[in-house]
Each structure stands twice: as structure tokens, then as C-alpha cells.
Amino acid sequence: MSALRHFEDFSSGQNFALGPHVVTADAITAFASEFDPQPFHLDPEAARNSVLGGLAASGWHSFSLCVRLMCDAVLTNSAVLGSSGMEEVKWLKPVLAGDELSGEMRVTAARISNSRPAIGIVNFISTLSDQHGTPKIQVTGMFFVRRRPT
């Protein structure tokens, strides 16, 4: 497990590439039927006439995908302990069926927890854009990560 990233491996200004990941119509409707069953997330015909302009992923789906891509790029290979929250999620444009999402997670701060000195806190801003370069979602948040055992 020596390759596992710890707090000491994170520093402000670091960038990690996220994706690419293609969002399929099936994935959109599967997520929406469980968590956000509204016509513009379930039915391509209804979606075409909606304000979203086509079959669009639930915002909660695109948020979840952003976290998944952060896991794949960084977190599953880090001594992460979770998160107590996220400052902001911006749904900039609808994520449409067939969109290929890619982007980056930028580390904006890394500090040791005041209350739990064995744990570090990493702040980040992650942005995902589609295949045309149009930004679709931005997540600003934090996670806890263990310090490297001495």
C-alpha cells in the first residue's frame, strides 16, 4: 500500500485529469428512474420540448459522476476518510445523452486538521466539460485524508 496517496502528496495548485467518460442515455434514465424521475430525464421526446433541450442527466447524476471520476483519478488510490461537505455545485449547462465528459480536479488548499492532527484537509475545484469544451458542472469541496504514518 506504499503507493497510496496521503496528505503529504497533495499541495495547492496540483491538477489531476478527470475522464473522459461518455454519459449514455441508459445511464441517464437508470439514475433518474431511481432518484429524479422527471420527464426530461426519462423520456427523449418530452426532453426535446423541455427547457433542457434534450435527454439530460439529473444534476445529481452529473454531481455523482464528477465524484466518480475524482475517485478514479485520485481518491480510490488515496487514504481518504470522506468529506463533511461541499461548498458549491454549479450546474452550468445540461449534461446531455452522448456527452463525453472530461476535465480536471485542481487542489486549492491542503492543511492539517486543527482538531485531529492525524488528518489532513484537501480543498479542490473540479470541472467537467463536454467534447466541445463547454463546461457543464463545477464542484467546489473538500475531503479528509490521512497523514502518512511516520
Next chain:
Amino acid sequence: MIGLWYEELEIGRVIKLGVHEFSADAIQRFSSSFVPVGFHMDAAQAGKGLFGKTAAAGIHTCSGWMRSFVANNTTERQRLATTGKVLPEIGPSPGLQNIRWPNPVFVGDEIHYRAEITSKRELGSKPAWGLVTLLCEGHNSNGTLVVSFESKVLVQRRRD
């Protein structure tokens, strides 16, 4: 929102959205799809983590809020439609702020979700719509807060 126009939504109004249970299977499926990190996936690693046992992913707890919100919204719209009321379109949300997961959600927990209208404003750039801010929360059966966030949603203004 809930079949009401911007003008009909009052600051301070609380909407009880219902209860959502987090089964072991649902927690496992969500975490493996979206947050496949060790402490969500592996009981031994969870035991050594912050919570001592397997907990639902924070975004799963948030998604449960949406499920409850949509169910409530759909029921209210259907009810109002039968009265002959003309309903506004469902507007999009530009985003969320201040998402907090102050306490974990464990297998079998029932989360009671609610929303409170905390502010509203008209939009110069989109005169047909107003922006409504909701304080969204989920509590477990002991009354402990497990999730809170502020959600913004566009709501149509009455045309007449």
C-alpha cells in the same frame, strides 16, 4: 415548484417531503457506482474509518432528498391539476451551496427529508422566472441532522 407559481411561494414555508430508507443493497449499489473508495466498499476499512462501520455516500443521501422532492412535487402537481389549475413549467436549478454531511447514514436508517423556502428574488435577465432558495435537510429517526444544503431553483412567474 409543487405546482405553484413564483408569486405563490412564501418565504418560511416548510415542505415535508417524506421518508427514505437506506438499505444495505442500495448503499452498496450507489457506492460501487459513484464512490468506490475503500471505506464505503469494504467493511474492514469502514471499521477503521471515521464512522466505524459502512455508511452511505454523502451524494447518495443528497440524491435521496431529490427522490423525495420529486415524489412530493409530482403528487402535488397531479392534485392541483385535477382542480383545473394552470400549472407552471418545472424550472431548472443552477446549483447548490453549503452542502453539509454532519453525521453518517447507516444501513437501515430512515431519513426524513424537508425543504424550507428561505429567500426568493426576481431576475432582471429572465423576467418570466424567479429564483427561489430552499434550505434542504434530512434527519434520521433520532432527529439527528445527516444532510443539509441550499438549493436554488427557477420558478415561473405568473403570466397574468
